[in-house]
Amino acid sequence: MDNFGQIKVFIQAAEARNFTLAGRTLGISSSGVGKAIARLEDRVGVRLFHRSTRSIALTPEGTRFLERCQRILSELELAENELSETQQAPRGKLHVSLPLVGMLMMPVLTRFMRIYPLIELDLDFTDRLVDLIHEGFDVVVRTGEVTDASLTTRTLGYFRHRIVGASAYLDRRGEPLSPADLAYHDCLHHKFPGTGKLVPWRLWRDGKDYPVALPRAVVASTLEPLVYMAEEGLGLACLPDYAVHTQLEQGRLRSVLDDYMHQEGVFRAVWPRSRQDSPRVRLFVDFLATHLLPGGGEG
Structure with a gap:
């Protein structure tokens, strides 16, 4: 398996926290996942996972490596999207975290789905503080202020x-x-x-x-x-x-x-800077800013 293939296996295993689940997603056996990870660890010279008979967990080095690999994969996806953007309608998966009040946004989300049927929305409704990078979210919609300089934000409305x-x-x-x-x-x-x-x-x-x-x-x-x-x-x-x-x-x-x-509140869209130019993210955020609430604009 080539180096890039090993990295894709590593990312899938790290996000799934399970070799078997990662193998099912990739269409290979759990032992195949384990062998790919072992070869990658040999090549980079560090242990990426703590392993037990029941679970796996990233080492500190593995956590840092995952963040860098996710950025690289995101950039590759962005490059592919830019090449195909002018040739076909927007398509692909968009993993979005919405607050529990997100059910009240369903008319807008439904309208987006009808206009862009080739974009697959994977919606997660929760009010907990999510980790955009580690949990693989493309966009998070929340109320309140955002102070993390590694994230891009846009005001959706008041x-x-x-x-x-x-x-x-x-x-x-x-x-x-x-x-x-x-x-x-x-x-x-x-x-x-x-x-x-x-x-x-x-x-x-x-x-x-x-x-x-x-x-x-x-x-x-x-x-x-x-x-x-x-x-x-x-x-x-x-x-x-x-x-x-x-x-x-x-x-x-x-x-x-x-x-x-x-008392005034604000809705904001938040996404990793590495994905700020993704056509799907840009399209989705623009749509929410236009249709969700009055007063949308740059945050």
């Missing part, structure tokens, strides 16, 4: 929070006219899945905060149940406007205390 409830609920319980009124309402809370802490309802006006001890009618780790329960008249929920845009437009929900809600 959103703000709204306190919403169904007309039936507001007619029955009365519309809150000040933040203090929320203490007498059933409040539907969103919690951070990673920590279990409640997402705060930040109310402020004219530079002054209005903290309120909010009742807890329901706590949920994803937004969709809160949207549904608010529509069913079970209480008030503080939700990003992109999650309730349709419900507000159609009158299924009403927003209250808008003068006190100024």
